[in-house]
Amino acid sequence: MKLHSLIKFSLVLCFVGITASQGMAFTNIGDNWRSNYPDACQELQDATTNAQNCILCHTSGFGFNPYGDDLKEANNDFALIESMDSDGDGRTNGEEINEDCTLPGDPISPVEFDSWGSIKVLFR
Numbered sequence: 001m002k003l004h005s006l007i008k009f010s011l012v013l014c015f016v017g018i019t020a021s022q023g024m025a026f027t028n029i030g031d032n033w034r035s036n037y038p039d040a041c042q043e044l045q046d047a048t049t050n051a052q053n054c055i056l057c058h059t060s061g062f063g064f065n066p067y068g069d070d071l072k073e074a075n076n077d078f079a080l081i082e083s084m085d086s087d088g089d090g091r092t093n094g095e096e097i098n099e100d101c102t103l104p105g106d107p108i109s110p111v112e113f114d115s116w117g118s119i120k121v122l123f124r
């Protein structure tokens, strides 16, 4: 009986440890992204946080949008995918991040933004 409880306790600890480490990795990618793009607009900076569901790379939960898929395939090397157009909207990821203030993994962004980026996209 004690061995059974010990095994259960160990499994719970493993689950908590794995979940915590995934959360930390998730956060570190967002931190790394913000460090790599300190001049990106505030909407994109916010899109890398849990408060905005990390919509820069994710669709929902741990699902990835096209930019997140490309970033994952590039082993989280942001520069490697800057010249790509992950969402197929005609603008490279680098242009969307550094110039447009639009989500590089969402071809219809910045519909959800109420900012200069949403005005700029009308004149492309």
Ligand SMILES: [Ca+2]
Pocket (backbone or CB within 6 Å): 085, 086, 087, 088, 089, 090, 091, 092, 093, 096, 104
């Ligand atoms: Ca694009």
